[in-house]
Amino acid sequence: MLPELKDVLALARGAGEILRDFYDRPLTVEHKGAVDLVTESDKASEAYLLGEIRRRWPGQAILAEESGAHTGQGEALWLVDPLDGTTNFAHGPPIFSVSVAVAVGGVVQLGVGYDPLREEAFCATRGQGAWLGERRLQVGRASALVESLLVTGFPYDQGSNPDNNLNYFKHLVVRSRGMRRLGSAALDLAYVAAGRVDGYWEIRLQPWDVAAGMLLVEEAGGRVTRLNGEPDVLRQPCSVLAANPALHGLLRQEIEAVRAQAETGV
Ligand code: LIP
Numbered sequence: 685m686l687p688e689l690k691d692v693l694a695l696a697r698g699a700g701e702i703l704r705d706f707y708d709r710p711l712t713v714e715h716k717g718a719v720d721l722v723t724e725s726d727k728a729s730e731a732y733l734l735g736e737i738r739r740r741w742p743g744q745a746i747l748a749e750e751s752g753a754h755t756g757q758g759e760a761l762w763l764v765d766p767l768d769g770t771t772n773f774a775h776g777p778p779i780f781s782v783s784v785a786v787a788v789g790g791v792v793q794l795g796v797g798y799d800p801l802r803e804e805a806f807c808a809t810r811g812q813g814a815w816l817g818e819r820r821l822q823v824g825r826a827s828a829l830v831e832s833l834l835v836t837g838f839p840y841d842q843g844s845n846p847d848n849n850l851n852y853f854k855h856l857v858v859r860s861r862g863m864r865r866l867g868s869a870a871l872d873l874a875y876v877a878a879g880r881v882d883g884y885w886e887i888r889l890q891p892w893d894v895a896a897g898m899l900l901v902e903e904a905g906g907r908v909t910r911l912n913g914e915p916d917v918l919r920q921p922c923s924v925l926a927a928n929p930a931l932h933g934l935l936r937q938e939i940e941a942v943r944a945q946a947e948t949g950v
Contacts, residue, residue: 685741687740687741687794688794689794689796689807691740692785692794692795692807693796693798693807696783696784696797696798696805697798697805698732698733698736699729699733699782699800700782700798700799700803701800702732703725703767703773703782704800704801706723706724706725707773707778711723711724711725711774717841718840718843719771719840719842719843720840721771721774722750722770723767723770723774725773726749726767729766729782730750730751730764732766733748733766733784734748734751734754737762737764743756743757743758744757744758744760744762745757745760745761746762747761747762747891747892748762748763748764748765748766749764749765749766749892750766759789760786760788761787761788762784762785763783763784763792763891763895763896764783764784764892765781765782765783765784765870765890765893767780767781768780768781768870768892769868769871771867772868778801779871780871781799781800781870781871781874782798782870783796783797783892783895783896784796784896785892785896787895787918792810792895792899793809793810794809794810794899795808795895795896795897795900796896797870797874797896799871804816805817806821806877806878806897806900808821808877808896808899808900808902810899810902811903812903813903813904814901814903821877821878821879821904822879822905823876823877823879823901823904823906823928824879824931825879825928826883826928826930826931827928827930828934829859829938830859830860830861832860832882832883833862833863833864833881833882834857834860834862834881834885835865835866835872835876835881835884836849836853836856836863836865836872836885837867837869837889838850838865838886839887840888841888849886849887851946852885852911852939855938855941856938869889869893869894869897869924870896870897871897872884872886872897873894873896873900873901873924873926876897876900876901876904876906876926877897877904878904882928882931883925883926883927883928883931883932883935884925884926885911885923885926885935885939886923887911887921887923889922889924891918891922893922894917894918894922895918897926898917898924905929906927906928907927907928907932908925908926909924909925910922910923910924910925911924911925911939912939913936925939
């Protein structure tokens with residue numbers, strides 16, 4: 685038996701309630717890497733989500749940020765980010781989310797990105813549109829970079845890996861109307877779907893960061909690919925480029941120009 689969107693939404697809201705309880709309280713912060721944090725709120729949210737999934741959909745496979753891959757039977761795969769934006773959560777900026785998606789046969793069919801502080805649930809079912817409450821989501825119409833508000837992020841190995849997105853950032857920031865780094869990939873994608881920002885790209889993410897958000901953007905009329913234009917966004921390490929179709933093409937051209945410049949050294 686497969687879940688319905690309302691089931692995924694209920695799970696995301698339940699996890700969001702846990703995050704609200706933890707938010708603004710002193711936290712124990714552990715390190716998965718130099719700047720890759722995990723808190724008890726990540727773990728508590730994930731424990732809740734996995735417990736509910738296993739109770740109501742026993743035997744279905746799960747890929748979750750903190751506990752990794754859990755094999756199952758059948759074609760369903762849950763992709764769970766219990767707290768997307770952990771660094772913000774640990775430091776204080778009120779920008780984080782719960783991201784839950786369900787893929788069947790490798791294709792994401794259901795996705796929810798939930799902001800527990802604003803209580804905004806961005807939801808999508810493949811082929812049935814993307815929604816924020818009763819409002820149907822539609823990507824923005826920016827058709828020139830200089831008209832576009834862009835958002836991006838940086839990988840956790842930003843300090844040790846020279847391929848850390850600064851090259852694309854430097855090239856695009858001066859060609860756009862504005863650039864933001866919000867700190868939650870799931871919300872970045874939800875905001876592209878809602879037309880709040882016009883384009884988003886990021887490198888070396890994980891499937892749980894982007895699975896729900898990529899469905900939101902696709903169902904809102906946007907285009908989502910890897911930075912190189914290939915379709916398999918969820919292939920690890922994930923890279924993502926999301927925008928309305930016209931702007932997606934323009935961003936692809938600029939990204940290729942940066943790549944060509946790096947390869948030729950000119
Ligand atoms: C984060 C993403 C963010 C990215 C960070 C990290 P987490 O996910 O939401 O966009 O820049 O490197 O991947 O770790 O907070 O779930």
